[in-house]
Amino acid sequence: MAKIVLENLGHSYLPNPKGEHDFALKPVNLTWQDGKTYALLGPSGCGKTTMLNIISGLVPPSHGRLLFDDQDVTKVPTSARNIAQVFQFPVIYSTKTVRQNLAFPLECRGMAPAKIKQRVAEVATLLDLDYALDMPARKLSADQKQLISLGRGLVREDVSAILLDEPLTVIDPQMKFMLRRKLREINRQTGMTMILVTHDQSEAMSFADEIVVMKDGLLQQSGTPEELFSRPQNDFVGYFIGSPPMNMITLEPNLGLLCTAALNLTKPLPLESNATVYQMGIRPEHIVMAAKETNSIGMGKIIKIEHLGVDGIVTLELPTGVVIKAKTRKHTEMNVGNTMGISVCDEDALLYIDGTLSSSSR
């Protein structure tokens, strides 16, 4: 088990990188505490897999250092790093039983048979797979197979961290829920650091104590799910975290204030600002709709209602043609064409200046 430090760590696949754009991972400084859960989140090509491969030792970084418990492991080969990895597709020996699958990594290390038996039993209990120990691994469902892949890493007692590379991709939605819970329980019971790579923001939010959001090889924001949701540091994080994305409404400077004709909501114009774009960012979850105009900051006409089950997404057109989305559980009581009063708490309306969260909104 280990604290992991990325010290000015970066990687370029080119021999002589000229500028920033030659880096698949632009140099970054991060510290991950022992025993916590982390998610590396971003779209395809954002550098998250490069970062994971550097940590596992599959890619030697071109710049910076990687430390496990203050030991420099930058040049240490994968086999000596004590990392367990789970991939997108289950990697199991399908002709072996579950028991044989779990025992194999220990047999390879020459552990005594009695000790192997004990470890396999412990891990099977942790995974709730006791009952399946003598079943052929191929008979298991996709989520159980992923647990076996994880278990093959867990049986080793020397594991520093578990790296999970999009392990829930092939799992059906409802089973994802259960598997995620299992992963968190294993983290709690073993105290092992877990790092999850994913493009799915909802998966990252529910799994991780802390999320690292990346785009184009550049760290965008690192923080708790709550911080990323309520205070996205830039417009990309506002878009990428949350579904639907954060509403962005353009503001115009006017007599020391930033305003919009769409809503009766203003922000003070920052002094000495020579920015070109001012926007108000509002989460769909923070928009409250009421049939009457009481306490509202504006009116919007419902142009679309999407039923997603317990929740619904309501698309509203504001007076100047600005379109925003609101998330609600009261969607079943609303109809397209209705005009709704809109309310938003002032602290939930964030000011973005040229795409970056204003210091006044932090």
Place this chain on the structure above:
Amino acid sequence: MLQIDHLTTADAKVSLDDVSFLFEAGNIYTILGRTGAGKTELLRALMGLNPLTDGEVKLDKENITKRPIRDRNMSLVYQQFINYPHLSVLDNVAFPLRRQGKKKAQAQALASTMLGTVGLGDFLHRRPSQLSGGQQQRVALARAMVKQSSILMLDEPLANLDYKLREQLREEFPRLVSDNEESVILYTTTEPREAMELGNTMIVMHDGKIIASGAPADLFANPPTKDTASVISDPPISFISGFVSNKTLYFGEGQIAPSDGLQLPPDGPVTIALRPNAIERGGDFSAKIGLSEFSGSQTIIHLDFAFGRAIMMVDGIEAFNSGDDLRISIQAEQMMLFAPDGRNITIRDNQDG
């Protein structure tokens, strides 16, 4: 109009079991089911790719069961992005038209228009490999749509795309397929939210059968069976065993009288189904917190009761410690009841509800 009667297959993996349905032109049908429910097998049987042991496929009342694939006037988009790597984007989309015998100039003109609809007007002369995953899938979609087939089938078309790209294409989907408004559109997915958002009609499959169909919001509110409720609920629905005796519903240490917005069935065992909105904080029941997860502006709490597990959601962001006890109440007007054979036997009491 596409009619299937008693489609049955005997494939080794998943087989269709007496599937009948009537699909009408101009409608989008989402076919929802878990992995292995028979969704892909249904599409393949319609195409004539899987041999039938029984049943008929009729297109506009004409029996096409024995007709070869190429004469069926159907298009299929797969989960994997399948394009011709050696052809330009434009020629990829023009290809099926050329094969129909259209002149090159005409085929390219139609292909170009279709690529404009899917937002690839600026990429006509690129190779598919020079596009992102989302763009490659748009090429495959354009190639399927340009033929204006009577039946357009999409087999989990967004499954291999990034979350945000999926969100964007879902939003655009009605516009993307707008040129095929005369077609029957079939769209398979494992994601309840996607099925509800995109379909006019949602079809639920389970174990090789169609187990329910209807307007998405209605099916969600009133699933006819326990299996249907299970497949269409995300977050998962929780089932708890109970029984009715002397006009009271008993479960675990709890009981609910009929005056709470729910009429009770006759005495006997029932299955109680709870969605997250049926559980609220504060009340008579004691539950242990198994895990709390944060999701956007909500906190999802996995609860362990003496009598089972359930999931509740709390608005806002709040830290809950695993292992702590939580007092909760169960909202009778939000719960559903299922008979031992799986039928939905919920009757709401409108006077109180």
